[in-house]
Amino acid sequence: MTVLPERGVGVIHAPGLEPLLEAGGDLIDVVEIEPQTFWFGGATVGDLAAPARRMIEAAGLDERPALVHGVGAPIGGTIPPTDADVANLAAVTDLLDSAWVSEHLSFNHVHLDGSVAATGLMLPPVQTDESALLAATSIASVRGGLGRPFAFETGVNYLAPRPDEVPDGVWWRTIAEAADCGILLDLHNVWCNARNGRQALDELFDDLPLDRVWEIHLAGGEQVDGIWLDAHSGLVDPELLAIAADVVAHLPSLRAITFEIVPEYLLARDVAAGDIRSMLEQLHLLWDARRTAPQVIGGGEPPPVAPPGDLDGLAAAEVRLARAVLDPDADAEPGVRVMSRLVDAIRRGLTVTVLPLSIRLVRLTRGSDAVAAALTECHRRHTPELHADAEAAHVAVVLREMYGSSVAHLHSVLDYELALVDLARTGRARPVAFACDPVALLSALGRGELPDDLSIGAFELDLVADDAITAGWGVPRPSSRVWRHPWEHQS
Incomplete structure:
Protein backbone atom coordinates (compact mmCIF):
# COMPACT_ATOMS: atom_id res chain seq x y z
CA MET A 1 0.00 0.00 0.00
CA ALA A 289 -19.84 10.91 -2.35
CA ARG A 290 -16.56 8.95 -2.31
CA ARG A 291 -15.39 6.95 0.69
CA THR A 292 -11.65 7.28 0.45
CA ALA A 293 -9.15 5.31 2.50
CA PRO A 294 -5.89 7.03 3.53
CA GLN A 295 -3.77 4.60 1.47
CA VAL A 296 -4.21 3.01 -1.94
CA ILE A 297 -3.71 -0.59 -2.99
CA GLY A 298 -0.73 -0.93 -5.34
CA GLY A 299 1.85 1.69 -6.19
CA GLY A 300 4.80 0.42 -4.17
CA GLU A 301 8.00 -1.04 -5.57
CA PRO A 302 7.45 -2.93 -8.84
CA PRO A 303 7.38 -6.67 -8.12
CA PRO A 304 9.51 -9.06 -10.17
CA VAL A 305 7.40 -10.51 -12.99
CA ALA A 306 8.57 -13.36 -15.20
CA PRO A 307 7.44 -12.83 -18.81
CA PRO A 308 5.67 -15.63 -20.67
CA GLY A 309 8.05 -17.97 -22.43
CA ASP A 310 6.46 -18.03 -25.89
CA LEU A 311 5.29 -14.78 -27.47
CA ASP A 312 4.84 -16.10 -31.01
CA GLY A 313 1.16 -16.94 -30.61
CA LEU A 314 0.35 -13.55 -29.07
CA ALA A 315 2.32 -11.70 -31.76
CA ALA A 316 0.58 -13.66 -34.52
CA ALA A 317 -2.83 -12.73 -33.08
CA GLU A 318 -1.81 -9.05 -33.02
CA VAL A 319 -0.69 -9.17 -36.65
CA ARG A 320 -3.94 -10.84 -37.74
CA LEU A 321 -6.02 -8.14 -36.08
CA ALA A 322 -3.83 -5.31 -37.39
CA ARG A 323 -4.02 -6.64 -40.96
CA ALA A 324 -7.79 -7.00 -40.69
CA VAL A 325 -8.20 -3.45 -39.37
CA LEU A 326 -5.85 -1.86 -41.91
CA ASP A 327 -7.39 -3.75 -44.84
CA PRO A 328 -10.80 -5.16 -43.88
CA ASP A 329 -12.64 -7.47 -46.26
CA ALA A 330 -16.37 -7.67 -46.79
CA ASP A 331 -16.71 -10.55 -44.34
CA ALA A 332 -14.92 -8.81 -41.45
CA GLU A 333 -16.88 -8.73 -38.22
CA PRO A 334 -18.59 -5.41 -37.39
CA GLY A 335 -16.06 -4.50 -34.72
CA VAL A 336 -13.18 -4.80 -37.20
CA ARG A 337 -14.98 -2.64 -39.75
CA VAL A 338 -15.64 0.01 -37.12
CA MET A 339 -12.00 0.03 -36.01
CA SER A 340 -10.94 0.37 -39.64
CA ARG A 341 -13.17 3.42 -40.02
CA LEU A 342 -11.72 4.87 -36.82
CA VAL A 343 -8.18 4.45 -38.13
CA ASP A 344 -9.15 6.30 -41.30
CA ALA A 345 -10.84 9.08 -39.32
CA ILE A 346 -7.85 9.45 -36.99
CA ARG A 347 -5.44 9.72 -39.90
CA ARG A 348 -7.60 12.34 -41.60
CA GLY A 349 -7.86 14.26 -38.33
CA LEU A 350 -4.08 14.26 -37.87
CA THR A 351 -3.65 15.61 -41.38
CA VAL A 352 -6.19 18.39 -40.97
CA THR A 353 -4.53 19.40 -37.70
CA VAL A 354 -1.31 20.20 -39.56
CA LEU A 355 -2.50 21.09 -43.08
CA PRO A 356 -5.89 22.79 -42.63
CA LEU A 357 -5.28 25.57 -45.15
CA SER A 358 -3.80 23.26 -47.79
CA ILE A 359 -6.70 20.82 -47.46
CA ARG A 360 -9.14 23.72 -47.62
CA LEU A 361 -7.47 25.14 -50.75
CA VAL A 362 -7.79 21.81 -52.57
CA ARG A 363 -11.40 21.40 -51.45
CA LEU A 364 -12.40 24.91 -52.54
CA THR A 365 -10.63 24.54 -55.88
CA ARG A 366 -11.23 20.90 -56.83
CA GLY A 367 -13.97 19.72 -54.48
CA SER A 368 -14.26 17.37 -51.51
CA ASP A 369 -13.85 14.30 -53.71
CA ALA A 370 -10.37 15.49 -54.65
CA VAL A 371 -9.37 15.72 -51.00
CA ALA A 372 -10.79 12.27 -50.33
CA ALA A 373 -8.91 10.84 -53.32
CA ALA A 374 -5.60 12.24 -52.08
CA LEU A 375 -6.08 10.92 -48.56
CA THR A 376 -7.13 7.51 -49.88
CA GLU A 377 -4.02 7.35 -52.06
CA CYS A 378 -1.80 8.33 -49.14
CA HIS A 379 -3.36 5.67 -46.91
CA ARG A 380 -2.83 3.11 -49.67
CA ARG A 381 0.88 3.94 -49.88
CA HIS A 382 1.69 4.26 -46.19
CA THR A 383 0.77 2.56 -42.95
CA PRO A 384 -0.40 4.96 -40.21
CA GLU A 385 1.93 7.28 -38.34
CA LEU A 386 1.68 8.02 -34.63
CA HIS A 387 2.33 11.74 -34.92
CA ALA A 388 0.46 14.37 -36.88
CA ASP A 389 3.55 15.91 -38.45
CA ALA A 390 4.71 12.58 -39.88
CA GLU A 391 1.25 11.71 -41.22
CA ALA A 392 0.88 15.15 -42.79
CA ALA A 393 4.30 14.93 -44.45
CA HIS A 394 3.10 11.89 -46.43
CA VAL A 395 -0.11 13.66 -47.41
CA ALA A 396 1.81 16.75 -48.54
CA VAL A 397 3.79 14.65 -51.03
CA VAL A 398 0.60 13.19 -52.50
CA LEU A 399 -1.13 16.58 -52.70
CA ARG A 400 1.83 18.01 -54.61
CA GLU A 401 1.85 15.08 -57.03
CA MET A 402 -1.90 15.08 -57.67
CA TYR A 403 -2.79 18.77 -57.60
CA GLY A 404 0.40 20.82 -57.55
CA SER A 405 0.00 21.77 -61.21
CA SER A 406 -3.75 22.40 -61.14
CA VAL A 407 -4.36 24.16 -57.80
CA ALA A 408 -2.82 27.62 -57.80
CA HIS A 409 -0.46 28.39 -54.91
CA LEU A 410 -0.82 24.91 -53.37
CA HIS A 411 2.96 24.43 -53.16
CA SER A 412 3.36 27.71 -51.26
CA VAL A 413 0.54 26.99 -48.81
CA LEU A 414 1.98 23.53 -48.14
CA ASP A 415 5.44 25.06 -47.67
CA TYR A 416 3.94 27.56 -45.22
CA GLU A 417 2.18 24.96 -43.09
CA LEU A 418 5.17 22.60 -43.05
CA ALA A 419 7.41 25.54 -42.13
CA LEU A 420 5.15 26.21 -39.14
CA VAL A 421 5.70 22.64 -38.01
CA ASP A 422 9.47 23.02 -38.33
CA LEU A 423 9.29 26.29 -36.42
CA ALA A 424 7.41 24.62 -33.59
CA ARG A 425 9.73 21.59 -33.62
CA THR A 426 13.08 23.36 -33.82
CA GLY A 427 12.42 27.00 -32.97
CA ARG A 428 14.06 27.95 -36.28
CA ALA A 429 12.08 29.92 -38.84
CA ARG A 430 12.59 29.83 -42.58
CA PRO A 431 11.13 32.17 -45.20
CA VAL A 432 8.37 30.90 -47.48
CA ALA A 433 8.13 32.05 -51.09
CA PHE A 434 4.77 32.99 -52.62
CA ALA A 435 3.83 34.06 -56.14
CA CYS A 436 1.01 36.19 -54.73
CA ASP A 437 0.24 38.32 -51.70
CA PRO A 438 0.40 35.73 -48.88
CA VAL A 439 -1.61 37.80 -46.43
CA ALA A 440 -4.60 38.00 -48.76
CA LEU A 441 -4.38 34.31 -49.69
CA LEU A 442 -3.94 32.90 -46.19
CA SER A 443 -6.49 35.26 -44.67
CA ALA A 444 -9.13 34.17 -47.19
CA LEU A 445 -8.38 30.49 -46.58
CA GLY A 446 -8.59 31.16 -42.86
CA ARG A 447 -12.13 32.42 -43.44
CA GLY A 448 -12.94 29.30 -45.46
CA GLU A 449 -13.03 30.96 -48.87
CA LEU A 450 -10.91 31.62 -51.93
CA PRO A 451 -9.58 35.18 -52.34
CA ASP A 452 -11.45 37.41 -54.79
CA ASP A 453 -8.40 39.26 -56.05
CA LEU A 454 -4.71 38.60 -55.48
CA SER A 455 -1.68 40.75 -56.14
CA ILE A 456 0.66 38.62 -58.23
CA GLY A 457 4.42 38.91 -57.84
CA ALA A 458 7.42 37.59 -55.93
CA PHE A 459 6.67 37.63 -52.21
CA GLU A 460 8.49 36.15 -49.24
CA LEU A 461 6.83 35.42 -45.93
CA ASP A 462 9.01 35.57 -42.83
CA LEU A 463 7.67 33.46 -39.96
CA VAL A 464 8.13 34.88 -36.48
CA ALA A 465 8.03 32.66 -33.40
CA ASP A 466 5.80 33.99 -30.64
CA ASP A 467 3.68 32.66 -27.82
CA ALA A 468 0.69 32.09 -30.10
CA ILE A 469 2.68 29.81 -32.36
CA THR A 470 4.35 27.85 -29.59
CA ALA A 471 1.26 27.30 -27.44
CA GLY A 472 0.00 23.76 -27.13
CA TRP A 473 1.02 21.20 -29.74
CA GLY A 474 3.15 23.77 -31.48
CA VAL A 475 0.90 24.69 -34.40
CA PRO A 476 -2.02 27.12 -34.08
CA ARG A 477 -5.51 25.72 -34.39
CA PRO A 478 -7.09 26.06 -37.85
CA SER A 479 -9.63 28.66 -36.70
CA SER A 480 -6.98 31.07 -35.45
CA ARG A 481 -3.87 30.28 -37.45
CA VAL A 482 -3.90 33.28 -39.78
CA TRP A 483 -4.95 35.82 -37.22
CA ARG A 484 -2.61 34.81 -34.43
CA HIS A 485 0.53 34.46 -36.48
CA PRO A 486 2.57 37.67 -36.95
CA TRP A 487 4.35 37.94 -40.27
CA GLU A 488 6.13 40.36 -42.54
CA HIS A 489 6.00 40.12 -46.31
CA GLN A 490 8.22 41.79 -48.84
CA SER A 491 7.78 42.20 -52.58
Missing part, protein backbone atom coordinates in the same frame (compact mmCIF):
# COMPACT_ATOMS: atom_id res chain seq x y z
CA THR A 2 1.10 3.55 -0.61
CA VAL A 3 -0.11 7.11 -0.11
CA LEU A 4 -1.33 9.07 -3.13
CA PRO A 5 -2.68 12.63 -2.96
CA GLU A 6 -6.33 13.27 -3.74
CA ARG A 7 -6.55 15.24 -6.99
CA GLY A 8 -10.32 15.70 -7.27
CA VAL A 9 -12.27 16.52 -10.44
CA GLY A 10 -10.26 17.05 -13.59
CA VAL A 11 -10.34 17.30 -17.36
CA ILE A 12 -8.13 15.87 -20.06
CA HIS A 13 -5.87 18.27 -21.93
CA ALA A 14 -4.64 18.01 -25.51
CA PRO A 15 -4.11 20.61 -28.25
CA GLY A 16 -7.32 22.49 -28.95
CA LEU A 17 -8.91 21.91 -25.54
CA GLU A 18 -8.04 25.34 -24.17
CA PRO A 19 -11.75 26.34 -24.34
CA LEU A 20 -12.54 23.43 -22.01
CA LEU A 21 -10.07 24.76 -19.45
CA GLU A 22 -11.49 28.25 -19.78
CA ALA A 23 -15.08 27.05 -19.38
CA GLY A 24 -14.34 24.81 -16.41
CA GLY A 25 -12.33 27.43 -14.55
CA ASP A 26 -12.50 27.01 -10.79
CA LEU A 27 -14.40 23.71 -11.12
CA ILE A 28 -11.26 22.00 -12.43
CA ASP A 29 -9.04 20.69 -9.64
CA VAL A 30 -6.52 18.86 -11.81
CA VAL A 31 -5.51 18.80 -15.49
CA GLU A 32 -4.61 15.45 -17.03
CA ILE A 33 -2.09 15.92 -19.84
CA GLU A 34 -1.85 13.60 -22.84
CA PRO A 35 1.80 14.36 -23.60
CA GLN A 36 2.17 12.47 -26.88
CA THR A 37 -0.41 14.75 -28.50
CA PHE A 38 2.10 17.60 -28.11
CA TRP A 39 5.06 15.69 -29.53
CA PHE A 40 6.61 15.34 -32.95
CA GLY A 41 7.67 12.24 -34.81
CA GLY A 42 11.28 11.27 -34.21
CA ALA A 43 11.61 13.47 -31.13
CA THR A 44 14.48 12.74 -28.78
CA VAL A 45 14.25 13.27 -25.04
CA GLY A 46 15.88 16.66 -25.32
CA ASP A 47 13.35 17.81 -27.92
CA LEU A 48 10.48 17.48 -25.45
CA ALA A 49 11.52 20.04 -22.86
CA ALA A 50 10.04 22.99 -24.76
CA PRO A 51 6.72 21.27 -25.61
CA ALA A 52 6.38 20.23 -21.97
CA ARG A 53 6.89 23.79 -20.81
CA ARG A 54 4.28 24.94 -23.33
CA MET A 55 1.87 22.39 -21.87
CA ILE A 56 2.29 23.95 -18.45
CA GLU A 57 1.68 27.45 -19.76
CA ALA A 58 -1.29 26.51 -21.96
CA ALA A 59 -3.00 24.48 -19.24
CA GLY A 60 -2.41 26.97 -16.43
CA LEU A 61 -0.58 24.33 -14.43
CA ASP A 62 1.14 26.94 -12.33
CA GLU A 63 -2.17 27.06 -10.47
CA ARG A 64 -3.35 23.43 -10.71
CA PRO A 65 -1.68 20.05 -10.21
CA ALA A 66 -1.26 17.83 -13.25
CA LEU A 67 -1.51 14.14 -14.05
CA VAL A 68 0.09 12.38 -17.01
CA HIS A 69 -2.01 10.04 -19.15
CA GLY A 70 -0.09 8.32 -21.94
CA VAL A 71 -1.73 7.84 -25.33
CA GLY A 72 1.21 6.55 -27.35
CA ALA A 73 3.11 3.92 -25.36
CA PRO A 74 0.57 1.20 -24.48
CA ILE A 75 1.65 -1.73 -22.36
CA GLY A 76 -0.61 -4.53 -23.60
CA GLY A 77 1.25 -5.86 -26.64
CA THR A 78 4.24 -7.97 -27.57
CA ILE A 79 6.13 -4.83 -28.67
CA PRO A 80 6.67 -2.96 -25.39
CA PRO A 81 7.30 0.78 -25.09
CA THR A 82 10.83 1.64 -26.20
CA ASP A 83 13.44 3.05 -23.86
CA ALA A 84 12.96 6.40 -25.63
CA ASP A 85 9.19 6.21 -25.05
CA VAL A 86 9.71 5.67 -21.34
CA ALA A 87 12.43 8.32 -21.08
CA ASN A 88 10.24 10.89 -22.83
CA LEU A 89 7.29 10.05 -20.61
CA ALA A 90 9.50 10.23 -17.52
CA ALA A 91 10.84 13.65 -18.51
CA VAL A 92 7.34 15.11 -18.79
CA THR A 93 6.17 13.30 -15.67
CA ASP A 94 9.03 14.74 -13.64
CA LEU A 95 8.49 18.23 -15.03
CA LEU A 96 4.78 18.13 -14.16
CA ASP A 97 5.37 16.21 -10.91
CA SER A 98 2.52 13.84 -11.72
CA ALA A 99 1.50 11.82 -8.66
CA TRP A 100 0.91 8.79 -10.86
CA VAL A 101 1.04 7.90 -14.57
CA SER A 102 -1.51 5.95 -16.59
CA GLU A 103 -1.42 4.24 -19.98
CA HIS A 104 -3.58 2.01 -22.14
CA LEU A 105 -3.68 -1.76 -21.89
CA SER A 106 -3.56 -2.08 -25.68
CA PHE A 107 -1.09 -2.38 -28.54
CA ASN A 108 -0.39 0.07 -31.37
CA HIS A 109 2.58 -1.51 -33.19
CA VAL A 110 3.08 -4.87 -34.89
CA HIS A 111 5.73 -6.56 -37.01
CA LEU A 112 4.51 -6.30 -40.61
CA ASP A 113 6.53 -7.42 -43.62
CA GLY A 114 9.85 -7.30 -41.83
CA SER A 115 9.44 -3.96 -40.06
CA VAL A 116 7.57 -2.44 -37.14
CA ALA A 117 4.40 -0.67 -38.25
CA ALA A 118 1.92 1.48 -36.35
CA THR A 119 -1.68 0.29 -36.33
CA GLY A 120 -3.25 3.77 -36.27
CA LEU A 121 -5.46 2.89 -33.29
CA MET A 122 -5.11 1.35 -29.85
CA LEU A 123 -6.07 -2.28 -30.50
CA PRO A 124 -7.19 -4.85 -27.92
CA PRO A 125 -4.87 -7.78 -27.14
CA VAL A 126 -6.12 -11.34 -26.97
CA GLN A 127 -7.17 -11.87 -23.35
CA THR A 128 -5.34 -14.95 -22.08
CA ASP A 129 -3.28 -15.86 -19.04
CA GLU A 130 -0.15 -15.44 -21.17
CA SER A 131 -1.11 -11.94 -22.36
CA ALA A 132 -1.94 -10.93 -18.78
CA LEU A 133 1.54 -11.99 -17.68
CA LEU A 134 3.07 -10.12 -20.62
CA ALA A 135 1.20 -6.93 -19.71
CA ALA A 136 2.26 -7.22 -16.07
CA THR A 137 5.87 -7.55 -17.22
CA SER A 138 5.62 -4.41 -19.36
CA ILE A 139 3.98 -2.48 -16.52
CA ALA A 140 6.77 -3.44 -14.13
CA SER A 141 9.40 -2.31 -16.64
CA VAL A 142 7.70 1.01 -17.47
CA ARG A 143 6.96 1.72 -13.84
CA GLY A 144 10.59 1.17 -12.95
CA GLY A 145 11.68 3.58 -15.69
CA LEU A 146 9.23 6.25 -14.59
CA GLY A 147 9.89 5.98 -10.88
CA ARG A 148 6.21 6.76 -10.27
CA PRO A 149 3.10 4.79 -9.32
CA PHE A 150 1.42 3.39 -12.42
CA ALA A 151 -2.17 2.59 -13.39
CA PHE A 152 -3.46 0.95 -16.56
CA GLU A 153 -6.68 2.03 -18.26
CA THR A 154 -9.49 -0.47 -18.77
CA GLY A 155 -9.78 -0.39 -22.55
CA VAL A 156 -12.59 -0.36 -25.04
CA ASN A 157 -12.95 -3.51 -27.15
CA TYR A 158 -15.24 -3.55 -30.19
CA LEU A 159 -14.64 -7.25 -30.90
CA ALA A 160 -17.14 -9.91 -29.92
CA PRO A 161 -15.97 -11.95 -26.90
CA ARG A 162 -14.21 -15.19 -27.80
CA PRO A 163 -14.93 -18.44 -25.95
CA ASP A 164 -11.21 -19.07 -25.35
CA GLU A 165 -10.61 -15.63 -23.79
CA VAL A 166 -10.54 -14.64 -20.14
CA PRO A 167 -13.48 -12.33 -19.24
CA ASP A 168 -12.62 -8.62 -19.16
CA GLY A 169 -12.81 -8.15 -15.40
CA VAL A 170 -10.86 -11.32 -14.58
CA TRP A 171 -8.15 -10.40 -17.10
CA TRP A 172 -7.75 -6.92 -15.63
CA ARG A 173 -7.70 -8.32 -12.09
CA THR A 174 -4.95 -10.79 -13.03
CA ILE A 175 -2.80 -8.02 -14.49
CA ALA A 176 -3.31 -5.56 -11.63
CA GLU A 177 -2.48 -8.14 -8.98
CA ALA A 178 0.53 -9.55 -10.84
CA ALA A 179 1.97 -6.06 -11.41
CA ASP A 180 0.71 -4.68 -8.07
CA CYS A 181 -0.43 -1.50 -9.81
CA GLY A 182 -3.46 0.75 -9.91
CA ILE A 183 -6.41 0.80 -12.30
CA LEU A 184 -7.81 3.71 -14.25
CA LEU A 185 -11.43 2.61 -14.56
CA ASP A 186 -12.70 4.17 -17.77
CA LEU A 187 -16.41 3.86 -17.11
CA HIS A 188 -17.35 4.90 -20.63
CA ASN A 189 -15.09 2.19 -22.07
CA VAL A 190 -16.61 -0.58 -19.97
CA TRP A 191 -20.11 0.77 -20.65
CA CYS A 192 -19.33 0.62 -24.38
CA ASN A 193 -18.09 -2.93 -24.00
CA ALA A 194 -21.23 -4.00 -22.17
CA ARG A 195 -23.54 -2.27 -24.67
CA ASN A 196 -21.70 -3.97 -27.52
CA GLY A 197 -22.10 -7.47 -26.11
CA ARG A 198 -19.06 -7.98 -23.91
CA GLN A 199 -19.12 -8.51 -20.13
CA ALA A 200 -22.14 -7.08 -18.30
CA LEU A 201 -21.30 -4.32 -15.84
CA ASP A 202 -22.54 -6.11 -12.72
CA GLU A 203 -20.35 -9.13 -13.52
CA LEU A 204 -17.44 -6.87 -14.42
CA PHE A 205 -17.60 -4.99 -11.12
CA ASP A 206 -17.75 -8.30 -9.25
CA ASP A 207 -14.58 -9.45 -11.02
CA LEU A 208 -12.59 -6.21 -10.82
CA PRO A 209 -10.44 -5.43 -7.77
CA LEU A 210 -12.28 -2.17 -7.09
CA ASP A 211 -9.90 -1.33 -4.24
CA ARG A 212 -7.20 -0.79 -6.88
CA VAL A 213 -9.13 1.88 -8.81
CA TRP A 214 -7.26 5.17 -8.42
CA GLU A 215 -9.03 7.15 -11.11
CA ILE A 216 -12.24 7.22 -13.14
CA HIS A 217 -12.63 8.47 -16.71
CA LEU A 218 -16.01 9.68 -17.97
CA ALA A 219 -16.89 10.72 -21.51
CA GLY A 220 -19.61 10.89 -24.13
CA GLY A 221 -20.11 8.52 -27.04
CA GLU A 222 -22.22 7.81 -30.09
CA GLN A 223 -23.60 4.92 -32.09
CA VAL A 224 -22.29 3.98 -35.54
CA ASP A 225 -23.58 0.98 -37.50
CA GLY A 226 -25.10 -0.53 -34.38
CA ILE A 227 -21.92 -0.22 -32.29
CA TRP A 228 -21.54 2.24 -29.44
CA LEU A 229 -18.26 4.11 -29.85
CA ASP A 230 -15.96 5.50 -27.22
CA ALA A 231 -15.90 8.69 -29.28
CA HIS A 232 -15.35 11.27 -26.51
CA SER A 233 -17.93 13.18 -28.49
CA GLY A 234 -19.84 15.19 -25.92
CA LEU A 235 -20.92 15.50 -22.32
CA VAL A 236 -21.41 12.49 -20.06
CA ASP A 237 -24.66 10.59 -20.62
CA PRO A 238 -27.04 10.74 -17.61
CA GLU A 239 -27.23 6.93 -17.58
CA LEU A 240 -23.45 6.72 -17.25
CA LEU A 241 -23.48 9.33 -14.48
CA ALA A 242 -25.97 7.15 -12.60
CA ILE A 243 -23.67 4.14 -13.00
CA ALA A 244 -20.76 6.22 -11.71
CA ALA A 245 -22.79 7.30 -8.69
CA ASP A 246 -23.39 3.65 -7.79
CA VAL A 247 -19.73 2.70 -8.22
CA VAL A 248 -17.93 5.60 -6.52
CA ALA A 249 -18.86 4.53 -2.99
CA HIS A 250 -17.08 1.20 -3.58
CA LEU A 251 -13.73 2.71 -4.61
CA PRO A 252 -11.68 3.31 -1.44
CA SER A 253 -8.52 4.20 -3.40
CA LEU A 254 -10.20 6.75 -5.71
CA ARG A 255 -8.03 9.83 -6.16
CA ALA A 256 -9.42 11.55 -9.29
CA ILE A 257 -12.45 11.75 -11.61
CA THR A 258 -11.56 12.97 -15.10
CA PHE A 259 -13.75 14.12 -17.99
CA GLU A 260 -12.61 13.44 -21.56
CA ILE A 261 -13.63 15.05 -24.85
CA VAL A 262 -11.79 15.49 -28.14
CA PRO A 263 -11.19 19.00 -29.52
CA GLU A 264 -13.02 18.39 -32.79
CA TYR A 265 -16.29 17.60 -31.02
CA LEU A 266 -15.88 20.40 -28.50
CA LEU A 267 -15.67 22.89 -31.36
CA ALA A 268 -17.91 21.29 -33.99
CA ARG A 269 -20.81 20.70 -31.61
CA ASP A 270 -20.40 24.08 -29.96
CA VAL A 271 -20.60 22.70 -26.43
CA ALA A 272 -21.68 25.62 -24.26
CA ALA A 273 -19.53 26.75 -21.36
CA GLY A 274 -22.56 26.64 -19.08
CA ASP A 275 -23.22 23.00 -19.97
CA ILE A 276 -19.59 22.12 -19.27
CA ARG A 277 -19.75 23.78 -15.86
CA SER A 278 -23.04 22.06 -15.06
CA MET A 279 -21.53 18.68 -15.87
CA LEU A 280 -18.41 19.40 -13.80
CA GLU A 281 -20.66 20.32 -10.88
CA GLN A 282 -22.23 16.86 -11.20
CA LEU A 283 -18.77 15.30 -11.14
CA HIS A 284 -18.05 17.21 -7.94
CA LEU A 285 -21.16 15.65 -6.42
CA LEU A 286 -19.75 12.24 -7.36
CA TRP A 287 -16.42 13.20 -5.82
CA ASP A 288 -18.09 14.31 -2.60
